[in-house]
Amino acid sequence: MIKTRDNWGSRLAFILAASGSAIGLGNIWRFPTVAYQNGGAAFVQIYILFVFFIGFVVMVAEIALGRNTQLNPVGAYRKLASPRSPWAVAGFLAVTASWAVVSYYSVVAGWTLRYIFTTVSGTFSHPLSQEQIADIFSRMVTSPWQSIFWHLLFMVLTVAVVMGGVRQGIERWSKILMPALFLIILMLVIRAVTLNGAARGLGEYLRADWSKVHAGTFIAAMGQAFFSLSLGAGTMLTYGSYASRDENIVNSAAWVCFLDTLIAFMAGLAIFPVLFLMQGIQPEVGAKLIFFVLPRLFAEIPFGTLFGTGFFVLLLVAAVTSSISLLEVPVAYFVDERGWNRNKATLFCGVAAFLVGVPSALSVGAVGALSNLLTVGSRTFGFLDLMDLCSGQYMMTFGALMIALFTGWRWGVNALRSEITHTESSALIRRIIAFQIRYVCPLVIIGLIAYIILNPGAFS
Numbered sequence: 001m002i003k004t005r006d007n008w009g010s011r012l013a014f015i016l017a018a019s020g021s022a023i024g025l026g027n028i029w030r031f032p033t034v035a036y037q038n039g040g041a042a043f044v045q046i047y048i049l050f051v052f053f054i055g056f057v058v059m060v061a062e063i064a065l066g067r068n069t070q071l072n073p074v075g076a077y078r079k080l081a082s083p084r085s086p087w088a089v090a091g092f093l094a095v096t097a098s099w100a101v102v103s104y105y106s107v108v109a110g111w112t113l114r115y116i117f118t119t120v121s122g123t124f125s126h127p128l129s130q131e132q133i134a135d136i137f138s139r140m141v142t143s144p145w146q147s148i149f150w151h152l153l154f155m156v157l158t159v160a161v162v163m164g165g166v167r168q169g170i171e172r173w174s175k176i177l178m179p180a181l182f183l184i185i186l187m188l189v190i191r192a193v194t195l196n197g198a199a200r201g202l203g204e205y206l207r208a209d210w211s212k213v214h215a216g217t218f219i220a221a222m223g224q225a226f227f228s229l230s231l232g233a234g235t236m237l238t239y240g241s242y243a244s245r246d247e248n249i250v251n252s253a254a255w256v257c258f259l260d261t262l263i264a265f266m267a268g269l270a271i272f273p274v275l276f277l278m279q280g281i282q283p284e285v286g287a288k289l290i291f292f293v294l295p296r297l298f299a300e301i302p303f304g305t306l307f308g309t310g311f312f313v314l315l316l317v318a319a320v321t322s323s324i325s326l327l328e329v330p331v332a333y334f335v336d337e338r339g340w341n342r343n344k345a346t347l348f349c350g351v352a353a354f355l356v357g358v359p360s361a362l363s364v365g366a367v368g369a370l371s372n373l374l375t376v377g378s379r380t381f382g383f384l385d386l387m388d389l390c391s392g393q394y395m396m397t398f399g400a401l402m403i404a405l406f407t408g409w410r411w412g413v414n415a416l417r418s419e420i421t422h423t424e425s426s427a428l429i430r431r432i433i434a435f436q437i438r439y440v441c442p443l444v445i446i447g448l449i450a451y452i453i454l455n456p457g458a459f460s
């Protein structure tokens with residue numbers, strides 16, 4: 001029996017789904033604060049260079065590997081190397097990394113789900129003190145049942161979409177959610193830049209302060225670029241495996257990189273003016289920024305509840321289209337390599353990711369032992385932080401290195417060039433990509449890995 005593989009209905013569908021994967025929590029809450037800490041527009045410029053010279057190239061290679069083999073990461077390495085080749089380990093690492101990332105990604109996404117309800121019900125519509133706001137967050141994360149409940153609900157959403165399949169699930173939802181995401185962020189940017197006093201925050205964001213740029217800035221830019229572009233964990237490879245033979249990979253990857261960077265930049269435009277309206281508030285990173293600082297402002301700005309609800313809906317939408325891409329990686333593995341049907345594979349992968357996510361959900365205060373597993377200097381790492389460190393940083397950076405080395409030296413740049421040959425794309429661009437993937441990417445990534453091994457938690 002010939003099994004036909006799922007595929008995207010159109011080129012646009014592929015670009016939307018891949019952008020959906022790329023645009024996620026990383027763009028909206030991480031990019032603006034990392035940018036602030038590293039000199040605003042100076043960081044943005046460095047970041048764009050990395051996206052263009054490294055991220056884009058690795059993305060082309062990942063998509064090409066998937067499209068060429070029409071397989072999941074394990075199958076792709078096996079097919080192009082040999083069935084018993086040690087390269088298959090790189091495939092397993094990629095599958096494990098995506099699976100691990102989705103387990104804790106879902107925990108954080110679950111919080112945004114809960115905050116939609118909190119905001120829409122008007123909790124933040126009257127002024128609250130910082131303690132009261134912090135209390136709302138800590139009541140959620142220290143209650144074991146609440147933490148697990150929202151994580152479960154988000155995972156159910158993810159599983160429901162992935163179960164629908166490539167075309168009826170992922171593609172269909174990406175086509176609805178991505179335009180919605182764009183509209184919401186556009187509304188938020190307009191609301192934010194027209195606030196009284198917006199200029200101050202915008203000034204902070206758009207001024208290139210080169211005095212804050214140091215070695216760590218380059219590392220932060222690279223780590224952020226990989227995470228944000230969904231590279232190194234087999235996500236783009238798997239999505240590429242559903243792409244058609246006449247897809248122009250170079251062109252589509254360029255679109256995904258552009259859209260991902262655009263949304264990250266817009267998130268900064270939306271968040272900074274609001275943030276700097278509050279005297280004396282230092283931009284906080286990650287969860288604190290989103291759940292402690294922003295809610296305080298919703299009470300004070302016109303249409304604050306609407307703004308706030310829109311903001312958490314935006315986060316949820318961005319998170320769903322990313323988590324479905326993460327879950328799809330192990331699902332594709334079980335479908336291709338083990339011959340499981342999609343429903344069984346999705347259910348199994350979803351339940352496993354949920355269970356592995358439970359300790360993460362409990363590690364933000366609900367269970368003390370899980371919340372303080374490791375202390376390095378002044379920082380304590382809980383289970384969730386360690387999962388992020390291992391899978392969201394080490395494993396995927398290593399995965400990106402494997403993609404570059406495999407494509408540059410094993411599969412070969414000639415094979416890559418012929419896979420991305422397309423009537424419209426120029427030979428010069430293909431040649432530059434080949435050079436980058438063979439020499440520049442591996443060297444740069446090895447530098448990054450050396451740095452993060454010496455400085456755990458450098459990105460978070």
Ligand code: TRP
Pocket residue numbers: 021022023024025026027098101226227228229230231232233235322323325326392396
């Ligand atoms: N890129 C997404 C974000 O910015 C997260 C994501 C999806 C991801 N797939 C990935 C991160 C694969 C690492 C690897 O939030």
